[in-house]
Amino acid sequence: EGKIPIIINIHGGGWCYGTKETYQFYGLGLARRGFAFINANYRLAPEVVFPAELDDVNRYIHWVAEHAAEYHLDTNNVFLVGDSAGGQMAEQYTAILKNSSYRKKFGYKMPQLEFRAVALNSAAVFLLDPGMIGGAVKGYFTDEILANKRELLDTEKYITTDYLPTFISTATEDFIRDSSIKFDGFLTAKGVKHIFREYGDRENPRPHVFLINQKDQIAQQANDDEIEFFKQFVVHS
Structure with missing residues (x-):
């Protein structure tokens, strides 16, 4: 009945692989929780380089x-979700939405959507930290890009106090877990409303981007937590 609040997904895959099809059951799970789930592909490296995927x-x-x-979608209640490389793009796109000077550097126009919150799952934040760009990832963030567009990659520099409310999730065996922990502290220092959750324990470890596995009870809990976070920001007209 009525219009449906929207979750827009940005899939992960190290900027060089991944597909929306991997996320179809995860998306159906979030749809069952009361949201429309928008799931799309984007071009991948090495066919394209930064910022073509974000474009x-x-x-x-x-x-x-x-x-x-x-599709009866509620443009007044829009939420952004991304994991891994998709989490980096969700973080960056949110900064672009909330900072006009950063947005101008990309040449983007504001979409006619009211974004209410963002979820960053095992996100590759602090992209310029040592060790974050290497191997196949350099197919997207090439040496030439790092030399000429480094400023655009320094997302955290453009995050202000009016950044969207943020749900940060990671897991005990997430190989970039420390980036999420660091981002939790960063948002605390900025005064940005957010929640940080780490899932799994020694007896039940969980890996990078575990929460898309719909057969995993801990993943279900993570998805429940994320949706409950989103629901508190839904505006009823």
Whole structure:
């Protein structure tokens, strides 16, 4: 009945692999919890380099704004979710939404959507930290890109106190767990409303991006927690 609040997903995959199909059951799980789930692909490295993938994300977010009425979507209640590389893009796109000077550097226009909160799952935040860009990832963030567009990659520099409310999730065996812990402290220092959750324990360890596994009870709990966080920011007209 009525319009449906929206979750827009940015899939992970180290900027060089991954597909929306991997997320279909995860998306259905979130839809069962009362949200429309928008799931899209974007071009991958090495066919493209930074910021082409984010350009695609921007393009499909604008597509949602333009076609929302056809699907009874509530453009007044929009939430962004990303994991791993997709989490980095969700973090960055949120900074772009909330900081006009940063947005100008990308040449993006504001979508006609009201974003209420963001969830960053095992996100590759602090991209410029040592060890974050290496191996296949350099197919997207090439040496030339790092030399000429490094400023655009320094997302945290552009995060202000009016950043979206943020749900940060990681896991005991997440190989970039420390980045999420650091981001928790960073948002605390900025005064940004957020929640930090680490899932799993010594007896029940959980890996990077475990929460898309719909057969995992701990993943179900993580998804429940995230949706409960989102629901507190839904605005009822």
